[in-house]
Amino acid sequence: MAVIDKNQSLNPYPRGCTFSRADWDAIAPFWFPVAFSHDVTDTPVAATLLDQRLVVWRTSQGVSVANDLCLHRGVPMSMGHLQNDRLICKYHGFHYDASGKCTLIPANPQASIPARLCLKTYPVREAYGLVWTTLKGDGSEANLxxxxxxxxxxxxxxxxxxxxxxxxxxxxxxxxxxxxxxxxxxxxxxxxxxxxxxxxxxxxxxxxxxxxxxxxxxxxxxxxxxxxxxxxxxxxxxxxxxxxxxxxxxxxxxxxxxxxxxxxxxxxxxxxxxxxxxxxxxxxxxxxxxxxxxxxxxxxxxxxxxxxxxxxxxxxxxxxxxxxxxxxxxxxxxxxxxxxxxxxxxxxx
Ligand code: FES
Ligand SMILES: [Fe+2]
Incomplete structure (x- = not known):
């Protein structure tokens, strides 16, 4: 009988992680480039870092990086599009702002938006023509x-x-x-x-x-x-x-x-x-x-x-x-x- 991991949804490691957990933990605090700045313009870009699928997009506030996953029905946000500073999901059009917060559910616009419905975002820097992020860092530039x-x-x-x-x-x-x-x-x-x-x-x-x-x-x-x-x-x-x-x-x-x-x-x-x-x-x-x-x-x-x-x-x-x-x-x-x-x-x- 299959054993169901009660904590599966809390698993902090990427799906199909190819690193040992100890190695992933040791590497994840560091900054890595995930895209060219010039490739992140008016459409979202997909990237993968340490097996974590990411979406990279640009708004008037700069570049954002988040897990490439809409928590509504599991569609990659990199399939979506950008409009008025919002990243919009391909499947049901949920809107997300630069911080990953959901700002609109078009099918139920009056309903309150659960706090859980947000994209998991990461610190971002643009340097040397590249977009850098860190999956577990505190955002300080000490190791850039x-x-x-x-x-x-x-x-x-x-x-x-x-x-x-x-x-x-x-x-x-x-x-x-x-x-x-x-x-x-x-x-x-x-x-x-x-x-x-x-x-x-x-x-x-x-x-x-x-x-x-x-x-x-x-x-x-x-x-x-x-x-x-x-x-x-x-x-x-x-x-x-x-x-x-x-x-x-x-x-x-x-x-x-x-x-x-x-x-x-x-x-x-x-x-x-x-x-x-x-x-x-x-x-x-x-x-x-x-x-x-x-x-x-x-x-x-x-x-x-x-x-x-x-x-x-x-x-x-x-x-x-x-x-x-x-x-x-x-x-x-x-x-x-x-x-x-x-x-x-x-x-x-
Ligand atoms: S899967 Fe993204 S809005 Fe439904
Ligand atoms: Fe060489």
């Missing part, structure tokens, strides 16, 4: 990744398309931080199989995670532009990790040039990740952007092929599970950082 260059007039903002990766967010993040793979995975794009050595580099703790400072002769120009750097130029790459799943890479180009890349993967589920990668730079601003988008796409899809093939699919946080080399200093510190957040020791998303 900080990339002040984005709003600095000396920098050009560049917003590539997102990339959907069939892999765990932890594997994607670690791939972004890995410097020993440049020579092998990005041989065509910018690195060189004949220059595979990783010089010693430093990793230090920061309030939000860790910083790795890596100097090498590996150019960050695409192959066809590598003549633009002096032959003996030493490239400094500074990685700032915002635990658990965001990082900013600042590449120091010749003549004071800076390229800042925010690696902001959004965990759709334990096995699916939507990668956002806003970037900004203080040089080459008169150059066309198409080659930048193409170069960015090439690099992230080269990484994608590896990350989607790795197994176990989750990032093993028990350091005895995989073998580490000197060049893995960043990823060792990263795995320890995730473990300290309370994520599962053996395999986690």
């Amino acid at each position: 990744p900080q990339m002040p260059e984005w709003d600095d007039g000396a920098y050009q903002q560049i917003l590539p398309d997102s990339l959907e990766i069939q892999a765990a967010v932890g594997r994607q993040m670690e791939g972004f931080l890995d410097v020993a793979h440049f020579a092998w995975v990005h041989h065509e794009a910018f690195a060189d199989r004949n220059n595979p050595q990783v010089p010693p580099y430093t990793v230090t703790a920061t309030p939000n995670g860790l910083r790795a400072e890596y100097t090498s002769s590996v150019s960050n120009f695409p192959k066809e532009l590598q003549h633009r750097a002096p032959a003996d130029f030493q490239w400094l790459r500074v990685f700032d990790v915002f635990l658990p799943f965001a990082a900013i890479l600042r590449v120091h180009f010749p003549a004071g040039g800076r390229l800042c890349i925010l690696n902001a993967p959004s965990p759709i589920s334990a096995r699916k990740t939507r990668l956002f990668s806003p970037l900004c730079r203080n040089f080459d601003q008169d150059q066309p952007l198409e080659p930048v988008y193409e170069f960015n796409r090439q690099i992230f899809t080269e990484d994608q092929a590896v990350v989607e093939a790795q197994y176990p699919e989750d990032l093993p946080l028990d350091l005895r599970t995989e073998c580490h080399i000197e060049a893995d200093k960043t990823s060792i510190a990263y795995r320890k950082g995730l473990a300290n957040l309370g994520l599962s020791k053996i395999y986690t998303a």
